[in-house]
Amino acid sequence: xxxxxxxxxxxxxxxxxxxxxxxxxxxxxxxxxxxxxxxxxxxxxxxxxxxxxxxxxxxxxxxxxxxxxxxxxxxxxxxxxxxxxxxxxxxxxxxxxxxxxxxxxxxxxxxxxxxxxxxxxxxxxxxxxxxxxxxxxxxxxxxxxxxxxxxxxxxxxxxxxxxxxxxxxxxxxxxxxxxxxxxxxxxxxxxxxxxxxxxxxxxxxxxxxxxxxxxxxxxxxx
Amino acid sequence: xxxxxxxxxxxxxxxxxxxxxxxxxxxxxxxxxxxxxxxxxxxxxxxxxxxxxxxxxxxxxxxxxxxxxxxxxxxxxxxxxxxxxxxxxxxxxxxxxxxxxxxxxxxxxxxxxxxxxxxxxxxxxxxxxxxxxxxxxxxxxxxxxxxxxxxxxxxxxxxxxxxxxxxxxxxxxxxxxxxxxxxxxxxxxxxxxxxxxxxxxxxxxxxxxxxxxxxxxxxxxx
Amino acid sequence: xxxxxxxxxxxxxxxxxxxxxxxxxxxxxxxxxxxxxxxxxxxxxxxxxxxxxxxxxxxxxxxxxxxxxxxxxxxxxxxxxxxxxxxxxxxxxxxxxxxxxxxxxxxxxxxxxxxxxxxxxxxxxxxxxxxxxxxxxxxxxxxxxxxxxxxxxxxxxxxxxxxxxxxxxxxxxxxxxxxxxxxxxxxxxxxxxxxxxxxxxxxxxxxxxxxxxxxxxxxxxx
Numbered sequence: 001x002x003x004x005x006x007x008x009x010x011x012x013x014x015x016x017x018x019x020x021x022x023x024x025x026x027x028x029x030x031x032x033x034x035x036x037x038x039x040x041x042x043x044x045x046x047x048x049x050x051x052x053x054x055x056x057x058x059x060x061x062x063x064x065x066x067x068x069x070x071x072x073x074x075x076x077x078x079x080x081x082x083x084x085x086x087x088x089x090x091x092x093x094x095x096x097x098x099x100x101x102x103x104x105x106x107x108x109x110x111x112x113x114x115x116x117x118x119x120x121x122x123x124x125x126x127x128x129x130x131x132x133x134x135x136x137x138x139x140x141x142x143x144x145x146x147x148x149x150x151x152x153x154x155x156x157x158x159x160x161x162x163x164x165x166x167x168x169x170x171x172x173x174x175x176x177x178x179x180x181x182x183x184x185x186x187x188x189x190x191x192x193x194x195x196x197x198x199x200x201x202x203x204x205x206x207x208x209x210x211x212x213x214x215x216x217x218x219x220x221x222x
Numbered sequence: 223x224x225x226x227x228x229x230x231x232x233x234x235x236x237x238x239x240x241x242x243x244x245x246x247x248x249x250x251x252x253x254x255x256x257x258x259x260x261x262x263x264x265x266x267x268x269x270x271x272x273x274x275x276x277x278x279x280x281x282x283x284x285x286x287x288x289x290x291x292x293x294x295x296x297x298x299x300x301x302x303x304x305x306x307x308x309x310x311x312x313x314x315x316x317x318x319x320x321x322x323x324x325x326x327x328x329x330x331x332x333x334x335x336x337x338x339x340x341x342x343x344x345x346x347x348x349x350x351x352x353x354x355x356x357x358x359x360x361x362x363x364x365x366x367x368x369x370x371x372x373x374x375x376x377x378x379x380x381x382x383x384x385x386x387x388x389x390x391x392x393x394x395x396x397x398x399x400x401x402x403x404x405x406x407x408x409x410x411x412x413x414x415x416x417x418x419x420x421x422x423x424x425x426x427x428x429x430x431x432x433x434x435x436x437x438x439x440x441x442x443x444x
Numbered sequence: 445x446x447x448x449x450x451x452x453x454x455x456x457x458x459x460x461x462x463x464x465x466x467x468x469x470x471x472x473x474x475x476x477x478x479x480x481x482x483x484x485x486x487x488x489x490x491x492x493x494x495x496x497x498x499x500x501x502x503x504x505x506x507x508x509x510x511x512x513x514x515x516x517x518x519x520x521x522x523x524x525x526x527x528x529x530x531x532x533x534x535x536x537x538x539x540x541x542x543x544x545x546x547x548x549x550x551x552x553x554x555x556x557x558x559x560x561x562x563x564x565x566x567x568x569x570x571x572x573x574x575x576x577x578x579x580x581x582x583x584x585x586x587x588x589x590x591x592x593x594x595x596x597x598x599x600x601x602x603x604x605x606x607x608x609x610x611x612x613x614x615x616x617x618x619x620x621x622x623x624x625x626x627x628x629x630x631x632x633x634x635x636x637x638x639x640x641x642x643x644x645x646x647x648x649x650x651x652x653x654x655x656x657x658x659x660x661x662x663x664x665x666x
Contacts, residue, residue, distance in 0.1 A: 033653060059498070153375060160258060213253070213307050
């Protein structure tokens, strides 16, 4: 059991690093100041888990009762900010590389937090309720990014582009069923994260979007 | 008692259908993809109740501990999306009808959720505190729409137009006082919902707005 | 002990008045209607404390279990609205004075809520965890303003300008350490609020901003 907890802790730390990196990059692109970068990066990394824990009534949220999550997220954000600040000419010229790194980290974070979200939901009494367990996993995976985008005055990316959410839903369903089937925990994590990661990246590369109702009038804003 | 619970359940389901429909229509108008429509529609329908339950400490929120609410909201949103998608030419041409349907459903949802919100607040220990009970009713009624509008990068409609909130406050006060006066529950629900509904629709038809401070400088955004 | 509670209550009431005033002024400038002014003003005043109480699991939030906070915030907002409405020509001409008053009240509110936030965190089991205690203080101080700005479709001021957050962090650290050092409570409050207030106002007067990564491409929005 202890080893299992350790595995989840390490996986969650990896997710925190991934989302904090991606969140910091998005914030830097929007020209917020260093504090804004730290806050938005932390919110991207910890926000989804906080919403999940609030919804299931685990208060204070786990990411808030253990100072290591906040500290790690802030440290990562500070590192990304300093790199971007010191090498800003290179940072700017390599916008395509930055975007790719951002996408990869974001996909890793999405996969990891979806999986840990489903796991926490299962442990919190949603074991026999697949719909809500997967729902909570998806909220954990996409919640932080939504909070960040709302604070940056963007319509959340996840609502508009690249089957982002579908990747999270798929990973959540895979993990939930591998859990019910009592399969090896580490294997389940790896497979479910991989499913999310691959769908998310394929969607980005091939620019896949979900269908929408194409109305003809000019769109109101911009 | 069981019949009473059943009545509230049915009323709440009706409110969920009304708000999910209206939320889906607003989302479709903003050109988000199918997943965005499902999410925004669910948030419109369940968001207010979630905020209320978080505030009163009923966790997980009722709308999240019973999978039927989520399922119903998603099903309704899917249905509206498919209708709009398949008949998009008609959907577009009949924008005025769509807007009217949207307004009616939104008014019904507002009335219902205000009432159930006050009821839940009363049951949760706010019985002798009318101000906060009505407050929680209004939050239940308008919270989902505010979350939706914020995610769609709109200044929440409720803050700007058509005495929307006043309708909710009026309905909440009526229900709270009919409850204190120990009047028939079903009658109280019907009367309070009707009050909200009528005020809301009259305000839309006659374009009634609340007063605001008219400053002369050009407004900053749009 | 009772005197201590009374002191915190009075201080918190002062913070509520300060933030409600400043919130109402911001809302009036954005041309929302009277209800919008009341809501946004209340959210500015009570929002930070609500987020903090949700995160530490004190539900209903203190600002919601005691009707005096809501009542006071609404009364202040109504007063500001009426003054601005009746004297709108003067209000408009004296925009600079209004902005100054707004800044002073906002700085007072920021200092007070940071301090009470740290205090509540300490009482709620974060006594030995300075990072999270200060974190919760800052959330209490800046949370209401962030909610208000998000609802008004602004990128939160705190993320962009005038070392706003740094002032709150500094005040929080001062208060936390004076508490640990067991210094006189009233003195601790006064010193910590003063630290926040002075940093915040100096930053406004001298237009101090935190560093950001200056990318050369034209900014996307606006």
